[in-house]
Amino acid sequence: MNPVAALAAAVLAVIGQPAPSFTATDVKGQEVSLADFKGKVVVLEWNNFDCPFVKKHYQSGNLPKLQETYADKGVVWLTVNSAAEGKQGYLEPSKMAEKAAAEGNKAAHYLMDTDGKVGKAFGAKVTPHMFIVNKDGALVYDGAMDSKATPKADDIETAEPLFTNALDAVLDGKEVPDSKNKPYGCGVKY
Amino acid sequence: MHPVFQTALAAVIASPVPAAERSGKAEASWLSAASHYQAGEPLRTAIRLAADSGWHTYWDNPGEGGMPTSITLHLPDGWKAGEIGRPAPVRFLTGDLPGFGYEGEVLFPVELTPPAGASGEMTAKAELSWLACSDDACIPGEATVELKLSPGKPGTTTDADRIGKAEKQVPETVEGVSLDVTADSHPLVLSVRSTRDGFDPAECSVFPLEFGVVDAGADLHFAKSGDGRWRAEVPASEYADAPPASLTLVFVPEDGTKPLRVAWTK
Numbered sequence: 432m433n434p435v436a437a438l439a440a441a442v443l444a445v446i447g448q449p450a451p452s453f454t455a456t457d458v459k460g461q462e463v464s465l466a467d468f469k470g471k472v473v474v475l476e477w478n479n480f481d482c483p484f485v486k487k488h489y490q491s492g493n494l495p496k497l498q499e500t501y502a503d504k505g506v507v508w509l510t511v512n513s514a515a516e517g518k519q520g521y522l523e524p525s526k527m528a529e530k531a532a533a534e535g536n537k538a539a540h541y542l543m544d545t546d547g548k549v550g551k552a553f554g555a556k557v558t559p560h561m562f563i564v565n566k567d568g569a570l571v572y573d574g575a576m577d578s579k580a581t582p583k584a585d586d587i588e589t590a591e592p593l594f595t596n597a598l599d600a601v602l603d604g605k606e607v608p609d610s611k612n613k614p615y616g617c618g619v620k621y
Numbered sequence: 622m623h624p625v626f627q628t629a630l631a632a633v634i635a636s637p638v639p640a641a642e643r644s645g646k647a648e649a650s651w652l653s654a655a656s657h658y659q660a661g662e663p664l665r666t667a668i669r670l671a672a673d674s675g676w677h678t679y680w681d682n683p684g685e686g687g688m689p690t691s692i693t694l695h696l697p698d699g700w701k702a703g704e705i706g707r708p709a710p711v712r713f714l715t716g717d718l719p720g721f722g723y724e725g726e727v728l729f730p731v732e733l734t735p736p737a738g739a740s741g742e743m744t745a746k747a748e749l750s751w752l753a754c755s756d757d758a759c760i761p762g763e764a765t766v767e768l769k770l771s772p773g774k775p776g777t778t779t780d781a782d783r784i785g786k787a788e789k790q791v792p793e794t795v796e797g798v799s800l801d802v803t804a805d806s807h808p809l810v811l812s813v814r815s816t817r818d819g820f821d822p823a824e825c826s827v828f829p830l831e832f833g834v835v836d837a838g839a840d841l842h843f844a845k846s847g848d849g850r851w852r853a854e855v856p857a858s859e860y861a862d863a864p865p866a867s868l869t870l871v872f873v874p875e876d877g878t879k880p881l882r883v884a885w886t887k
Contacts, residue, residue, distance in 0.1 A: 483759060501640075557718070615688070618715050
C-alpha cells in the first residue's frame, strides 16, 4: 500500500460526523482530550513554524490575532504539531513552548502529536491545515486558512477568509459555507 | 562585431550567459534560441527554473500541497508573447502528499514576436514566483529574470537544442482524440476515443490538469476496452463535492512523442 492510501485509510474525520476523539499532551505536560471541551467550539490548527506558509500567518500577526479574538468569543484553540522527532518543525516540548511563545502563539494549548495519531485521525495534510469542531462535537470545517495559496503575507488581506467565514458561521449557528476545501501549505512531517 | 559571428555564420553561437537569479532552492534565467532578433519575426525563447538536487517545483496542478509556479512577462512596447508552455510533469510524493511537477530543471518555452518596426537592444523581464520542496522542507522563491537581445541576423545559440526539447514536452491539443467521463459513478469512469495514428492511451503516463476532480494520488492507467475505446476507473477527489463538470487530462506517451491534452466538458 502506498503511503497516501495508508494515510487515507486511517482518516476518521468526516464533515458532519463526530470528530475523532483524542488525548494528547501539551508543551507544558498537561493532558488534553477533545472530550474536555464538550459544549464549546474547538479549533485545531496544524503547525510547523519552519514552514513558509505558517510563517506567513504568524509573522504577519494574523494567526496570533485570530487566536486572541476567538478565545474572547469562547472558542478553544488547539495548535497541533505532528512532526515526528528529528523532522522539520519538531522541538522537544520545553523548547517548543519557548518557540511558540516567541512566535506569538496564543492558543489555549500547543499539543505535541509526535506520533502523528491525532493528525492522521483528522487527515491533517499540511501546515497550516484548519479544522473546526462544533459544540456538539461534530466536525464542521476541514480546509485552508484562506483562498490565496501563497507564502506572501500581503495576500492575506485580499484573500477570501475561508476559515474565519466558517468559524463565524459556526458561532452564529448558521450553516458552514465551503466546509471542505483544499488546504494549502507544507506537508505535515509525520 | 563578435568574431565568431563574423567568421562562421553557420556555426552555433555561444549563448550570452544570461544572469541566473537565485532564490531559495532554485535559480531562474531566460534563454533564447537565437542570438539576435529580427523585426516582425517570431523568436523562440524559454524561461528556465532549476531546482537544486533533491528539490522539486510544481506544475499547474500541484497535487496535494505545493504551489504552481507563476510567471508574469513584461515586454517592451509592441512585443507580443505566445502562451507560456508548461511541460508535462512527473509524479512525486513529498512526504505523504502526492504531487505533480519538475525535479531539478524545467524550461517553459515562450515565443516572442517583435513589432515590425522594432530596433535597438531590447530588454524583457519575467517575474517568477515558485515553491521548491524536498522531503524535509518547502522554501519559496521569487526572481525577476531578463532577456536582452539586439537586432541582427539571428544565429542559433547553444540553448536552442534544449529549448527545442522543452517545446516537445509541452502538451498539445489535437483532432481525433476525445474524453468522456461518467460523472455520477464511483469510482469515476473515464473513456478515451481516438482515431489518431500511433496514439495509444494504454502506453501513456496520465496527469489531471485540474485539482479536485480525480484523486491526486490515484494511479491513472487506461486499458483498451472491447468497444474500440480505452477505459480507466479512478476515485473522485475528496474535494469533489458535486459531480465534475469538466476534466482535462495530459497524456505523455512512453515513446517520447509529444504529450496530448484532452479535455472533457459535461
